[in-house]
Amino acid sequence: xxxxxxxxxxxxxxxxxxxxxxxxxxxxxxxxxxxxxxxxxxxxxxxxxxxxxxxxxxxxxxxxxxxxxxxxxxxxxxxxxxxxxxxxxxxxxxxxxxxxxxxxxxxxxxxxxxxxxxxxxxxxxxxxxxxxxxxxxxxxxxxxxxxxxxxxxxxxxxxxxxxxxxxxxxxxxxxxxxxxxxxxxxxxxxxxxxxxxxxxxxxxxxxxxxxxxxxxxxxxxxxxxxxxxxxxxxxxxxxxxxxxxxxxxxxxxxxxxxxxxxxxxxxxxxxxxxxxxxxxxxxxxxxxxxxxxxxx
Amino acid sequence: xxxxxxxxxxxxxxxxxxxxxxxxxxxxxxxxxxxxxxxxxxxxxxxxxxxxxxxxxxxxxxxxxxxxxxxxxxxxxxxxxxxxxxxxxxxxxxxxxxxxxxxxxxxxxxxxxxxxxxxxxxxxxxxxxxxxxxxxxxxxxxxxxxxxxxxxxxxxxxxxxxxxxxxxxxxxxxxxxxxxxxxxxxxxxxxxxxxxxxxxxxxxxxxxxxxxxxxxxxxxxxxxxxxxxxxxxxxxxxxxxxxxxxxxxxxxxxxxxxx
Numbered sequence: 001x002x003x004x005x006x007x008x009x010x011x012x013x014x015x016x017x018x019x020x021x022x023x024x025x026x027x028x029x030x031x032x033x034x035x036x037x038x039x040x041x042x043x044x045x046x047x048x049x050x051x052x053x054x055x056x057x058x059x060x061x062x063x064x065x066x067x068x069x070x071x072x073x074x075x076x077x078x079x080x081x082x083x084x085x086x087x088x089x090x091x092x093x094x095x096x097x098x099x100x101x102x103x104x105x106x107x108x109x110x111x112x113x114x115x116x117x118x119x120x121x122x123x124x125x126x127x128x129x130x131x132x133x134x135x136x137x138x139x140x141x142x143x144x145x146x147x148x149x150x151x152x153x154x155x156x157x158x159x160x161x162x163x164x165x166x167x168x169x170x171x172x173x174x175x176x177x178x179x180x181x182x183x184x185x186x187x188x189x190x191x192x193x194x195x196x197x198x199x200x201x202x203x204x205x206x207x208x209x210x211x212x213x214x215x216x217x218x219x220x221x222x223x224x225x226x227x228x229x230x231x232x233x234x235x236x237x238x239x240x241x242x243x244x245x246x247x248x249x250x251x252x253x254x255x256x257x258x259x260x261x262x263x264x265x266x267x268x269x270x271x272x273x274x275x276x277x278x279x280x281x282x283x284x285x286x287x288x289x290x291x292x293x294x295x296x
Numbered sequence: 297x298x299x300x301x302x303x304x305x306x307x308x309x310x311x312x313x314x315x316x317x318x319x320x321x322x323x324x325x326x327x328x329x330x331x332x333x334x335x336x337x338x339x340x341x342x343x344x345x346x347x348x349x350x351x352x353x354x355x356x357x358x359x360x361x362x363x364x365x366x367x368x369x370x371x372x373x374x375x376x377x378x379x380x381x382x383x384x385x386x387x388x389x390x391x392x393x394x395x396x397x398x399x400x401x402x403x404x405x406x407x408x409x410x411x412x413x414x415x416x417x418x419x420x421x422x423x424x425x426x427x428x429x430x431x432x433x434x435x436x437x438x439x440x441x442x443x444x445x446x447x448x449x450x451x452x453x454x455x456x457x458x459x460x461x462x463x464x465x466x467x468x469x470x471x472x473x474x475x476x477x478x479x480x481x482x483x484x485x486x487x488x489x490x491x492x493x494x495x496x497x498x499x500x501x502x503x504x505x506x507x508x509x510x511x512x513x514x515x516x517x518x519x520x521x522x523x524x525x526x527x528x529x530x531x532x533x534x535x536x537x538x539x540x541x542x543x544x545x546x547x548x549x550x551x552x553x554x555x
Contacts, residue, residue, distance in 0.1 A: 186347065186388075
């Protein structure tokens with residue numbers, strides 16, 4: 001029983017990480033039709049920003065409020081990069097899909113190279129509060145606190161995004177834009193502002209995933225964003241492009257399948273099962289679990 | 297009177313197809329001007345070019361002016377904020393949003409939305425505020441699409457096939473609303489239902505093969521059965537029979553003519 005609880009909660013921790021990356025990716029694709037292969041860069045910037053701030057930013061550190069400040073710095077850096085990417089590189093290329101893919105793929109490669117050139121290719125030990133290295137006993141299972149932190153963060157982010165979509169004017173514009181972007185402009189709304197906003201939201205969530213992923217894994221490396229991005233894309237497709245709720249459901253399914261199959265089967269089999277699940281969803285329900293709806 | 301809209305030598309190419317080939321016409325500052333033509337002649341393309349919704353791969357040339365102001369190359373949201381209201385073909389309500397949310401989207405900062413006017417025209421929208429727009433009937437969706445545009449002041453309304461696919465009773469209701477709307481704002485209407493055209497339109501512009509084939513008084517056009525048949529493909533019985541004439545003239549009855 002303890003093993004099942006442990007696998008379930010660590011699977012949910014992984015799911016939380018996937019959701020944080022996938023939620024922004026899904027909104028960006030749903031609203032702006034941009035398949036952003038550079039999304040992993042925002043995660044990398046968040047992780048390295050937090051790592052750098054914990055050691056260099058006055059007031060920041062690996063513990064207590066200092067750690068909160070370091071994470072806030074990492075998230076702000078990731079958000080800023082996301083906004084700049086949208087304004088400078090993506091905005092001139094809306095409706096030019098192939099160029100967008102080339103630019104975002106190139107940017108993701110260049111971003112990894114830049115992180116490597118600046119801080120080296122080797123993984124760095126991530127500064128994290130002591131309590132995140134410890135475990136908490138839940139129903140007989142010793143669950144790492146880092147995973148629980150990720151779950152709490154993902155639930156809070158999910159709630160915040162849903163509240164934003166449901167209760168704010170821009171949330172309304174985004175929900176409408178995911179359904180029919182052209183009609184939003186035909187009502188006199190400059191939908192490009194919403195594009196920038198979803199990039200900022202996506203960048204912030206991915207940067208938070210980078211910071212908390214560093215806590216979860218204990219290290220940060222330049223390629224971390226890229227490898228997580230693959231599973232985030234799978235989550236987005238399974239959940240339904242544009243659906244935050246769909247991404248949450250899909251992340252839970254993918255995280256749990258990976259964790260349980262990797263434990264009870266062979267290591268790595270869980271990843272293959274997830275790809276198989278993706279194929280099944282594409283064949284039977286290509287619009288994903290929730291379809292193209294920015295649910296609030 | 298100066299026209300509210302002037303279109304001169306408008307050409308639109310999309311994916312290699314030369315859809316509009318030098319279209320020129322004007323829209324009077326009052327009443328309804330109807331844009332007619334067989335399917336595929338470029339009526340919707342014309343409206344979309346005016347409101348700046350030609351696909352990015354398309355090419356638009358010519359002149360489009362609202363008053364003295366050139367509309368070409370201006371983004372759609374600015375045109376709409378400048379007083380160009382657009383009700384698209386197939387309604388395009390946001391199915392996942394409620395009726396109230398659909399209306400709220402059309403609100404603009406710094407202006408007071410005319411909910412009183414909209415709910416006076418469409419009381420059902422007020423009653424169904426919490427209902428998802430996707431679950432409305434076709435007629436209710438059309439009312440929502442028109443109501444959304446009427447929340448703000450407009451200098452010109454572009455309305456694309458508002459009665460398409462609607463039941464005859466609803467067609468009559470929509471026509472009544474457009475008639476009342478046209479008392480205060482000029483309308484450029486694309487419409488296939490000749491009963492509605494006869495009831496609403498003062499001027500007509502007929503497109504054929506991407507060019508203007510005829511302009512003039514809409515009722516005169518409908519009385520010229522040979523001309524109507526050649527331009528619109530409508531049989532003489534549909535336009536000139538005594539029963540059809542009485543239907544066309546009657547506000548209470550609307551038919552779904554197709555060609």
